[in-house]
Amino acid sequence: MPSSRHADAASTRPLDILQQVFGYAAFRGQQQAVVDHVTAGGDALVLMPTGGGKSLCYQVPAIARHRAGQGVTLVVSPLIALMHDQVGALDEAGVKSAFLNSTLEGDEARRVERDLMAGNLVLLYAAPERILTPRFLAMLDSLHERGLLSLVAIDEAHCVSQWGHDFREEYLGLSQLHERFPSVPRIALTATADAHTRADIVERLALESAQQFVASFDRPNIRYVIVEKDEPRQQLLRLLRDEHEGDAGIVYCQSRKKVEDTAAWLAGEGLNALPYHAGLDAAVRRQNQDRFLRDEGVVMVATIAFGMGIDKPDVRFVAHLDLPKNIEGYYQETGRAGRDGGPATAWMAYGLADVVNQRRMIDEGEADEEFKRLQRAKLDALLALAEAHDCRRVRLLAYFDEASQPCGNCDNCLHPPAVWDATDAARKALSCIYRFHQQSGFGFGAGHLIDVLRGKVTDKVTQRGHERLSTFGIGADVAEQQWRSVLRQLIALGHVRSVGEFNTLELTDSARAVLRGGVPVLLRVPAEAPPRGRRSNRGTGSSRGGTAKPPPLPLDEAGLARFAALKAWRAEVAKSHNLPAYVVFHDATLAEMAREAPDSLDALAGISGVGGKKLDAYGSDLLRVLAAAG
Template sequence: MTSASPPAQALTLLRDIWGYPQFRWRQGEIVAQVAAGGNALVLMPTGGGKSLCYQLPALLRPGVGVVVSPLIALMQDQVDALRQLGVRAAFLNSSLSVEGVRDVETALRSGELDLLYVAPERLLMEGTLWMLEGVPLALFAIDEAHCVSQWGHDFRPEYQGLGVLAERFPDVPRIALTATADARTRADIVSVLGLEAAPQFVASFDRPNIQYRVTGKDNAKRQLLHFIRAEHEGDAGIVYCLSRKSVEETAAFLSAEGIEALPYHAGLSHAQRQEAQARFLREDGLVVVATVAFGMGIDKPDVRFVAHLDLPKSLEGYYQETGRAGRDGEASTAWMVYGLGDVVNLRRMLSGSTAPDWVQRIEAAKLDALLSFCESAGCRRESLLAYFGEEYRGPCGNCDNCQNPPAQRELTREAQMALSAAVRTAKDGYGYGAAHLTDVLLGRETERVRARGHHRLPTFGVGKEHHESVWRGILRQMVALGYLTAGEGGGLHATPRSRELLDGSAQFLLREEAAQPRERREKRAKAQAPADLPATAQLAFDALREWRAQEAKAQGMPAYIIFDNKTLAAIAALRPSTLASLGTVSGVGAKKLEQYGGAVLEVLGKVE
């Protein structure tokens, strides 16, 4: 592991271009490693400053830095952000016209670019590789590097072809970057990209500003509406759903309730998806309801919440998706509801897989880890970080379980009742779902119960002392823990593991939901201001935000590319009256000072 210091020129560029007085975490070491011609693997949480780790070395080294990115839609914004800093950047992808491609290639050959963003499909074309062999190259940066792994939640087959970079450009440094990679995925990145000898820079996976909350599903859309209205009205957010139908229905529901929401899924046209993503990035307070097709590489810093209405498939996916909240370091929420149906669906998908046994075992372990996280009564952060091999001693004080610890009840006898109901109602291999089993346990003589003769079973009505919600929780947790499994049609069957409960060798502890009282926020403008903004600076902050919004609209780019909220808050608190004073604010580089300094001082001069 290297401990080299960055060259003095790196600190100069950091101040002059980005306006930052110093490096964060180990950015300086990474910059030094790559600037000296070395390779690196960087694992850093979303919002941790990964981009700087390759952008700055690309400026320090002769030639152009080539950035591999899987998302065409976001390259434009990344390039716009760099151009705002005075960095010569361009992208090369299928969205360009023939003339546009020719212009970029001409600039590349003429040495007029510092950074070139390219999609992996375009990079792997023989014509592109041949062209790159003819120009000086500073480095290759492989962003979202977890896409190389078939075990990763965002596997991209074309990423596995990037091994050619080590073969055809052995002397050009390669830096692979990702926010999410367990040990197996990390090994794949190293193997595919030829980084066996490269130092690995692994930051903490902890995102202390994100509050993690998981609760039982009971009319998910209504629960979501209450959550947004109580805590995040007027805030930007992402809502993940499993199916396209659910995306459409949820977006329509929120819109009908007065919350501006846009759908995003692979069934929409390319133009519709582009418009939804562009509006989300450029406008304040929008909610996008999406499948997992949305979000990778989202740079919007002020996403205040990420909500899951269905279970993701793994903790890697959950961490990556929730990590899109709070990139600016401000308080944000990762909120999820899940129910028995989610567990049944994922278990059934796994059991119906045609993959080899060893693959199924790995996928089963991933699902078990996810369900364990959901059902845990302990610190969520401790559980989540442990999955990535990071030790964290809770309580964190910023998750639902730490703030309002759930009770655990010993309900082994009730679990035995549920197993008895599942076994006694099953016939010829056909089982019944949770709703039917609950009716039997509660003694409800529904038409279906009577038709099957289940009102005459010994287990009929044995669970009357408990509310229906308790039985839903028991059945959900029994499926999550593997005591029950779902067959064809969703019928529940006892598993061999259920013998542990029946013979008394295992206890069944039910995690009970705790009430989560929340306070409604006062108003949207304050909700979007950094938490440490002095009250006396609020008017200046609001005025600067209004100016920024107008400027961004005029330029057709997201507002945060001009200045993010943290920089605006620092300006509002300082109230500089000269360009020299404004230039001392973190995030105000030389190019932005030149371009916007006069307008910022003018806005501040009008604030009383």
């Protein structure tokens, strides 16, 4: 890469900007095509996985168009945390940008507005609800009249779709921007959208003429693991201690209470765990999020209120203690692991109660029947992924219409599951549910059904006279855990549904084919807990995050010393600038410096991730640190 110190500071060529400002030698994947199209004034819809470099797809065109005198790029962003990180990173790279949100005091907000109206800003970040206020729209009108509204970038564009996993009503008003400024190009970006959601984005944002860029959804560095719930807290603890000790990660729970209880329990087990949900005091949420972003080895236990726009690159695991609503949500949430390309784990524990609860929430919701039908189909796809015997990644990518081959890196590929023919057991369960309704006119829950099948005499069994049913005891040879697996699969396949406040079970129309023996039911054999033991390919570390993590590149002893010195220097800079360490430099950039040991500014400019502003700001210090570390 040519030295960014000698690059043309006013160049509008995207590749020059990429090298000079961001310090990268070349675009990745479809970035080049997107950037060229948008820089030239075209509309675009970009689907690119988390960690795929979506931000550069609008940041590079924003810089190019600003240098060409076309004004500011407005970035629609849903979260304050994302705005802060993006603006902090751009400031480090020497790009004049700002945000307008509720964290700014009056004087600060007015200064940003003055810079905006003067045409000084390259990018301005704001949330949709602020953008659509009369005052903000009036400022945009003034900019547009003077030819200074260059581009509109709509980040997390799936939020505009009611079919997606994170619908936000305020996004619906963004169509006003196109109606008001039809000549201003727009780029909408998201990491997840199936065909239905994609069509909804196009319609709601009036992007019918936009060129669509759909990158591969594959994240080969992520290992997908899905386990049946069997003391899920202990299962999670085994994962953290045996495979991710000292690593940063996210644990997702469905309820706020479960978040707090799980975080407290993990902390009691010696982990550096913090809670995050919308019900916490705003100052506590902000403090916990800052610790997660800035400290090493923090485990954030959270609802899905946490995560969108989190750019922390070294999240080594994402764990789900509850079943997400659909594959888009699952993919979006798991995609927050391994943004740096290093090995990461997407782990989920789920059980019968998860299936029942998710179906009940759909059935009891206030949406129309068409919406419920689609949500059930999306849940079914996720359940099929969870129950799969074959490659998880093949099934996950197929959901997004992408063909692939078995990955060799998911749990099913690494440890192919044993299966058993559960057709006879399934027929017994369905027959027992039928007998309940035949005798009483209503159904019963899974626990009572299993008691009857296994011939267990309880007060409830005798009170209902169910010991006299022909199905009483016909499943005594099947363990309770296996029965739960059978019922979970029958619900997942849609042969049984759970209804009402008490989650009683009833048959669906498709159950008849199973009862007649025409539909085989093959189930996974419940896996035993893996033996305790640490993976040999990971560095050791304290569960409190006190031990240094291994670098992303293999380094010799001298290189490791340089890497440690560079990380210590970066920590001081990040603290003084009030930024997460990765905003200063990613680990991968420090590791390359440690390996190459550049001894001049020109040599340092050749390191990936060292742009012109950072070279000027930090170059001399970096050379001093490298020389001192040997």
